Every structure is written in C-alpha cells, then in structure tokens.
Amino acid sequence: MDSVLALFSDYTFQTVALGSALLGLISGVLGSFAVLRKQSLLGDGVSHSALPGVVMAFVLLGSKNTEVLLLGALLSGLLATLLIVGVVRHTRVKFDSALALVMSVFFGLGLVLLTYVQKIPNSNQAGLKRFIFGQASTLLQRDIVLMTICGLILLALVLLFWKEFKLFTFDADFAQSLGFSPKKLNLLLSFMIVLAIIIGLQTVGVILMSAMLITPAVAARQWTNKLWVMVTLSALLGAVSGIAGTAASSLVPKLPTGPAIVVCVSLIVIVSVLFSPGRGVLHRIYQQRKNRILYRLEGGGTDAPTS
Amino acid sequence: MEKQQKYAVEVEDLTVAYDAKPVLWDIDLKIPKGQLMAVVGPNGAGKTTLIKAMLGLLKPVTGAVRFLDGSGDIRTLKNRIGYVPQSGSVDWDFPATVQDVVLMGCYGKLGWVRRPRKSDLELTKQTLQKVGMQDYATRQISQLSGGQQQRVFLARALAQEAEVYFMDEPFKGVDAQTERAIVTLLKDLKEQGKTVVVVHHDLQTVPDYFDWVTLINLRVVASGPVKEVFHEENLKKTYHSAGALLRSVV
Numbered sequence: 167m168d169s170v171l172a173l174f175s176d177y178t179f180q181t182v183a184l185g186s187a188l189l190g191l192i193s194g195v196l197g198s199f200a201v202l203r204k205q206s207l208l209g210d211g212v213s214h215s216a217l218p219g220v221v222m223a224f225v226l227l228g229s230k231n232t233e234v235l236l237l238g239a240l241l242s243g244l245l246a247t248l249l250i251v252g253v254v255r256h257t258r259v260k261f262d263s264a265l266a267l268v269m270s271v272f273f274g275l276g277l278v279l280l281t282y283v284q285k286i287p288n289s290n291q292a293g294l295k296r297f298i299f300g301q302a303s304t305l306l307q308r309d310i311v312l313m314t315i316c317g318l319i320l321l322a323l324v325l326l327f328w329k330e331f332k333l334f335t336f337d338a339d340f341a342q343s344l345g346f347s348p349k350k351l352n353l354l355l356s357f358m359i360v361l362a363i364i365i366g367l368q369t370v371g372v373i374l375m376s377a378m379l380i381t382p383a384v385a386a387r388q389w390t391n392k393l394w395v396m397v398t399l400s401a402l403l404g405a406v407s408g409i410a411g412t413a414a415s416s417l418v419p420k421l422p423t424g425p426a427i428v429v430c431v432s433l434i435v436i437v438s439v440l441f442s443p444g445r446g447v448l449h450r451i452y453q454q455r456k457n458r459i460l461y462r463l464e465g466g467g468t469d470a471p472t473s
Numbered sequence: 474m475e476k477q478q479k480y481a482v483e484v485e486d487l488t489v490a491y492d493a494k495p496v497l498w499d500i501d502l503k504i505p506k507g508q509l510m511a512v513v514g515p516n517g518a519g520k521t522t523l524i525k526a527m528l529g530l531l532k533p534v535t536g537a538v539r540f541l542d543g544s545g546d547i548r549t550l551k552n553r554i555g556y557v558p559q560s561g562s563v564d565w566d567f568p569a570t571v572q573d574v575v576l577m578g579c580y581g582k583l584g585w586v587r588r589p590r591k592s593d594l595e596l597t598k599q600t601l602q603k604v605g606m607q608d609y610a611t612r613q614i615s616q617l618s619g620g621q622q623q624r625v626f627l628a629r630a631l632a633q634e635a636e637v638y639f640m641d642e643p644f645k646g647v648d649a650q651t652e653r654a655i656v657t658l659l660k661d662l663k664e665q666g667k668t669v670v671v672v673h674h675d676l677q678t679v680p681d682y683f684d685w686v687t688l689i690n691l692r693v694v695a696s697g698p699v700k701e702v703f704h705e706e707n708l709k710k711t712y713h714s715a716g717a718l719l720r721s722v723v
Binding site for chain 1: 492525528529530548551552554556558562563564567568569570573574577580581583584585586587588589613615629633
C-alpha cells in the first residue's frame with residue numbers, strides 16, 4: 167500500500183499517468199465513432215502509416231523534438247487517410263483492401279527509412295524506435311500540454327458537431343438529403359481520429375495505438391444503448407486503463423507502459439463482452455436456456471396437420 | 474382541366490451511370506403536385522437510383538431536377554423535400570432510441586450546429602403518434618420489428634414537415650396491418666396537398682394505393698394517371714424487356 171501511495175505522489179508517475187489518462191480519454195471518445203462507423207481498422211491503418219512521417223521529419227528537419235516528429239506523423243497519417251478515401255472513391259477497390267494496401271506500404275516505407283536512419287551518426291539518440299512500441303516514460307510536461315490542447319480542441323469539435331456526427335454515423339444518405347454533406351463530415355471526423363491517434367503514438371506506439379481507439383469503445387457499447395453514455399463511458403474506460411496501465415508498469419519492473427495499458431483495456435473489454443447485461447455472452451446463454459425450458463414446459467405439441 | 478398544371482418535381486434529360494454503365498437513360502418526368510405516385514419496374518430497373526438521383530444523393534451524368542414549379546433544385550429546397558430510405562440501408566444496432574431517430578427529421582431545419590429545441594421534441598411525439606408508435610418512443614431501435622422500423626422511418630420523414638416525399642419501398646417486409654396503416658398515412662399526406670413518390674413492387678395494389686404511376690426500366694416506359702397508363706401493354710413493355718435481357722444474358 168505504501169508503495170502505491172509513494173507512487174502516486176511521484177512526479178514522473180503523475181506526468182506519465184496524466185498523459186496516458188488523457189490519451190485514453192481522447193481515443194475513447196473518437197474511437198466510439200470509428201467503431202460505430204465500422205471503421206475500426208482505420209485507426210490501425212493511420213497509426214501504422216504515421217511511422218514514415220516520424221522518420222522523414224527527423225531526416226529532413228534533423229530535430230528530435232516530439233512536436234516536430236509528431237507533426238511528421240500527422241502529415242503522413244493524413245496523407246494515408248486521403249489516399250485510402252481517394253482509392254475507395256475513384257477505383258473499385260473496397261475500403262478494407264485500400265486500407266491494407268496503404269497501411270502496409272506506409273509501414274514498410276517507415277521501417278526501411280528507420281533502418282537507413284540508424285546508419286546515420288547521431289541518430290541512435292533520436293529515439294525514433296520509441297514510436298513503434300511507444301515509450302510512455304519519455305512523456306514530458308510539454309507533451310502533456312500539447313495533448314491537453316489537442317484533446318480540448320477535439321472534445322469541443324465533438325460537442326459542437328454532436329448532432330451532425332450522430333446523424334451521419336447512423337444514416338449518411340439521410341444526412342445528405344438534409345443538406346449535411348457526408349463528404350465534409352467524413353473528412354472532419356477522419357481528421358479528428360487521425361489527430362487522436364497521433365497524440366497517442368509516443369505513449370503506446372504505432373502498433374498498439376489502434377487498440378486504444380477501438381477497445382474502450384467496444385467495451386462501452388456493451389453496457390449501454392445510448393450514444394452519449396457510450397462515448398462518455400468509453401472515455402472513462404480509456405482514462406482508467408491509462409492510469410492503471412501506468413501504475414502496473416511502475417510497480418512491476420521491466421513492464422513497458424504502452425503494452426500494460428493495452429492489456430488493462432483488453433481485460434475490460436473481455437469482462438464487458440462476457441458479462442454485460444443485454445449484450446453479454448453469458449446473458450445470451452442464459453436467455454437461450456430460459457427459452458428452452460419454456461419450450462419444454464409450454465410448447466412441443468404436434469403441429470397442425472398441413473395436408 | 475389541366476390548364477395550369479403545377480408540378481412538384483420536374484426531371485429533365487436525366488442520365489445516371491455507375492462507372493461507365495448507364496443505369497438510367499434520358500429520363501423525362503413531370504410529377505404533378507398533390508399526387509400519390511408509384512415508381513414501378515423490374516429489379517435493376519433503376520427505381521432506387523431514380524429517387525436517389527432526384528434527391529441529389531447520386532450525381533447524374535447529365536440532366537436537371539427541379540422542384541415545386543421550378544422554384545429551385547434540391548440544394549435550395551432541401552427542407553421542403555422529405556426522404557424515407559430503405560430500412561435495410563442502416564444498421565439498426567446503432568445506440569439510439571426510436572425518439573432519437575425521429576428527432577433526426579428535424580435536423581434539416583435546424584441546420585449546422587444548432588441543437589433540437591423543445592418544439593422539435595413535441596413534433597417528434599406527434600409524428601410518432603401518427604404512425605402508431607407513441608408507446609415505443611424510448612425503445613432501443615435494435616429491438617424493433619421490420620414493420621416498426623418502417624414506421625420509425627416514416628415518422629422521421631413526417632418530422633421533416635416536407636412538401637414532397639420520396640419513399641423507397643416503404644411496404645417492404647411489413648405485415649398487412651402496417652401496410653394498411655402506411656396507406657392511410659399516404660392518403661392523409663395527399664389530403665394535406667403533399668406529393669408522395671413511392672418505389673413500389675406490388676403491381677396488384679398499385680390501382681388501390683396510388684393515383685399516378687411511372688413505369689420504368691432504365692428508361693421511362695410510361696408515366697401518368699393510373700387509369701390511363703397502368704394497363705397490360707405498358708406493363709408488358711416494362712417487364713418484357715427485362716425478361717428479354719435476362720434471356721439474352723443466359
């Protein structure tokens with residue numbers, strides 16, 4: 167217990183936990199829309215596609231500043247999104263194929279660039295590899311400030327366009343018939359999801375980031391049938407996982423923070439899928455059994471003759 | 474009699490293509506105000522495409538669609554045009570209640586960013602009553618039957634308080650009782666002077682339900698009052714060519 171108390175008063179822990187909580191919160195909110203739009207994999211595509219941007223930013227600008235590297239990630243993530251949207255719109259390639267295509271090309275390019283950069287003197291200290299699996303311990307106070315600003319902007323946009331996002335996510339054709347351009351809304355929402363992903367890269371890395379986006383939303387969906395409850399709960403679950411994962415990795419030696427957060431959020435989703443009332447697996451089994459008993463007691467007579 | 478015929482919808486030289494393949498060819502259509510019109514044709518005739526193109530949801534290759542005596546196109550008159558999509562076009566497992574969905578009908582008048590007001594909620598309640606779903610307002614939409622889904626979409630369109638309605642197969646998958654309820658609703662709309670365009674596939678009921686009909690099969694075969702154009706010869710023309718097409722493919 168003492169160690170936990172000591173931990174929570176530790177400055178580094180506070181910084182990292184706050185960062186992880188913020189990340190969980192933001193990705194929880196935007197992940198809800200990604201999940202409901204059945205674009206869960208978009209997060210995976212964007213985060214993987216951010217890697218070449220990180221490396222290119224370092225190569226071209228020679229800076230190791232997180233802001234600069236994340237700016238590169240943002241540009242490359244946006245470019246990938248536009249490519250995916252463009253391929254879907256202008257060719258007959260379907261969304262999932264376009265996504266897999268763009269994602270693997272970008273990630274491959276990122277790895278090639280990374281190998282190349284490793285050979286440049288002075289590059290080892292750049293810590294570019296931290297973006298692959300994430301390294302939460304490198305979070306500084308300015309990173310937190312950056313995350314807070316981005317988070318506030320994103321939350322404000324979600325609140326502002328709540329009605330439009332809800333309508334567009336449920337029925338894009340009807341939204342268009344009312345004069346809400348699905349093209350614009352799709353672009354705005356996609357950009358917002360990209361931004362949410364980018365600010366999480368430093369903490370959980372490009373490979374696990376999509377888990378942060380999708381998992382809290384999937385878990386939250388299990389417990390509610392209201393959109394605003396789902397989004398709020400998803401944000402909460404994301405934030406709690408962020409803090410719990412950080413605590414776990416601080417208490418257990420050599421346990422990396424990003425993966426620990428993802429494990430926490432995965433536990434939550436497993437519990438939710440199994441035990442939630444209404445949508446849970448156990449509930450469904452219980453209902454089936456109840457129906458079988460009911461049938462045995464009250465049904466089961468011979469059918470009326472048909473011929 | 475038709476000295477000053479007023480038109481709710483005028484379609485001129487409309488051609489729509491998916492990729493390079495035309496699915497609607499040179500459609501000319503005039504729908505008079507205050508009519509219940511059925512759009513009839515075989516599968517793949519372009520019925521849904523036609524109403525989607527009229528609503529501006531699909532970009533036509535050529536052609537123009539004007540509404541309400543040519544006073545404007547879909548962009549300027551969107552708040553006076555209502556739409557009931559096929560109920561299968563959305564995921565009913567979306568986290569929303571019946572009331573939430575019907576409220577969406579009010580979004581068009583509100584425009585960007587503005588929130589629904591109390592009067593919108595009131596309107597939602599009224600329209601739910603009109604489709605006989607007032608007891609389901611707080612029901613989760615995933616728990617609705619096919620007929621109830623159709624009624625919810627109709628209520629949402631009524632909440633638009635439009636003058637011209639486009640409905641894509643509102644009778645699909647509904648039981649006899651719901652079908653009667655929808656027909657009553659359509660006649661009510663007509664009595665209020667609204668124009669309703671309905672994609673329909675049950676030829677038997679066309680004369681009972683509608684007073685105007687358009688027969689299409691990639692082109693308009695015939696369009697006019699049911700009494701005048703809904704006869705065997707036109708039906709043969711509409712459905713026969715599809716049969717011929719199928720035979721030529723097989």
